[in-house]
Amino acid sequence: MIQSSLLYIVLLLGLLLSTSEALQFELQSGHTKCIAEDIKSNSMTVGKYSVVNPSEGHPLPDTHKITVRVTSQYGNSYHYAEHVTTGQFAFVAAEAGDYMSCFFAPDHNPQITFSVDFDWKTGVAAKDWSNVAKKGTVDVMELELKKLYDTVTSIHEEMFYLREREEEMQELNKTTNSRMAWLGFLSLFVCLSVAGLQLWHLKTFFEKKKLI
Structure with missing residues (x-):
């Protein structure tokens, strides 16, 4: 019982110290939205983003495409995708500090607003434990x-x-x-x-x- 309690406490601390940020935000055409995350060096980072389809069962309109760039506070680029509706990135932080994920929607007339799902994980939360279990049997x-x-x-x-x-x-x-x-x-x-x-x-x- 004591060992199980300690296990849960340590796992809880690990979840608090390892960031897992899943959110949905609105983005207007012609505007940019940036999200910052403080990441320590040599820490694993994975991210996944996708534009929310306003009409289920129909393809996304061409206006609902974004440009995504992930950079460190020193200006080093870790990910760049242009005119996409979905994507993902993964890297090991070479330097400690704030990392920025910026989403830009091209300008349209009239102006439109759409939603973007963004899931950003760092540290222990960023590891793919299902693959670890499969590979290690x-x-x-x-x-x-x-x-x-x-x-x-x-x-x-x-x-x-x-x-x-x-x-x-x-x-x-x-x-x-x-x-x-x-x-x-x-x-x-x-x-x-x-x-x-x-x-x-x-x-x-x-x-x-x-x-x-």
């Missing part, structure tokens, strides 16, 4: 152990990733505080200099007017 218990191992590994990597991000933020805070201190001293120096120049100017003016 393992039973249910062995498959669960594989999932558990990958989940624990993901948690371990996530902890190190969060620690690195925390150190980066602390370093940024130190740098910002140092710059703010120097800016404060500079502002004080400028204010005192201006006040001194004003006093000197007034003294010189009064001396010329023989008022003092």
